[in-house]
Amino acid sequence: xxxSRTHTLKEIAQIIGCTYIGSDEFPVEGMNEIHVVTPGxxxxxxxxxxxxxxxxxxxxxxLINKEVDCPEGKALLIxxxxxxxxxxxxxxxxxxxxxxxxxxxxxxxxxxxxxxxxCFIGNHVTIGTNCIIHANVTIxxxxxxxxxxxxxxxxxxxxxxxxxxxxxxGFDQLRSGGRVVIEDHVGIGALCTIDKGVTGDTTIGEGxxxxxxxxxxxxxxxxxxxxxxxxxxxxxxxVIEDEVTLWGQVGTTSGITIGSKAVxxxxxxxxxxxxxxxxxFGTPIEESREKLKQLANIKRxxxxxxxx
Numbered sequence: 001x002x003x004s005r006t007h008t009l010k011e012i013a014q015i016i017g018c019t020y021i022g023s024d025e026f027p028v029e030g031m032n033e034i035h036v037v038t039p040g041x042x043x044x045x046x047x048x049x050x051x052x053x054x055x056x057x058x059x060x061x062x063l064i065n066k067e068v069d070c071p072e073g074k075a076l077l078i079x080x081x082x083x084x085x086x087x088x089x090x091x092x093x094x095x096x097x098x099x100x101x102x103x104x105x106x107x108x109x110x111x112x113x114x115x116x117x118x119c120f121i122g123n124h125v126t127i128g129t130n131c132i133i134h135a136n137v138t139i140x141x142x143x144x145x146x147x148x149x150x151x152x153x154x155x156x157x158x159x160x161x162x163x164x165x166x167x168x169x170g171f172d173q174l175r176s177g178g179r180v181v182i183e184d185h186v187g188i189g190a191l192c193t194i195d196k197g198v199t200g201d202t203t204i205g206e207g208x209x210x211x212x213x214x215x216x217x218x219x220x221x222x223x224x225x226x227x228x229x230x231x232x233x234x235x236x237x238x239v240i241e242d243e244v245t246l247w248g249q250v251g252t253t254s255g256i257t258i259g260s261k262a263v264x265x266x267x268x269x270x271x272x273x274x275x276x277x278x279x280x281f282g283t284p285i286e287e288s289r290e291k292l293k294q295l296a297n298i299k300r301x302x303x304x305x306x307x308x
Contacts, residue, residue: 001199002030016085022075036200044082087175094177146184154191161198161218
């Protein structure tokens, strides 16, 4: 998430009430999770295991719970609870704003687009030309929908990320201030749920088609011309490259990459990154030919035992 203007390190520290290491005027342009940070961004880290990764990332401002040596060209925000203070910044720069209309006055809807009854179009949503938004679709604030997009009934764009920190008193949610971006010529089936990014974008690439009851987690990027069948569950921070096919009831773990033109057969659990251009099956996932050979051999076990 980029801020509407550049802020200073001192200004950010005052918002969250923390100390800092760096020039008062050190520029702060936005905030993001570690996998999508760019120079000028704030990234947070609250566990020693990840200190080096955060300090060596592209982010130039690190919100951290320990005073450490500050790398050259960077600044530190020292907080006793970086998770809490990252939420404070999200709430400050992207606060929830109630809408009192089915279609927010701040939404922009292109020529030729049809909005069917009982839809909700939130604040600052942009929808392109010649789209069809069927009945009972909900599009949360700041989502972007391209041209010639079809979204079927009951689908929700922009719900919060499923991202929690366990505390003694219960689970603390990491606030979501990102967006969903749907590119041109995408088709989305009924009852799909696409979560917004925590601070970045969840993106569905041009020409991709999704069946009914597909879930897409926060900050996932799906490429162009993909096919995703019903009841597929895609976790957060997944990268699905162009022209991938996921058949029904596929599930993925988070933070993996599925290579271009891969085909994943139904009910497969994608537990790791996989190369493109191959067909996969099973849990744990393997190339389909190998997995099917294994299943055939398992069926032969009773026959083999009889010969022993």
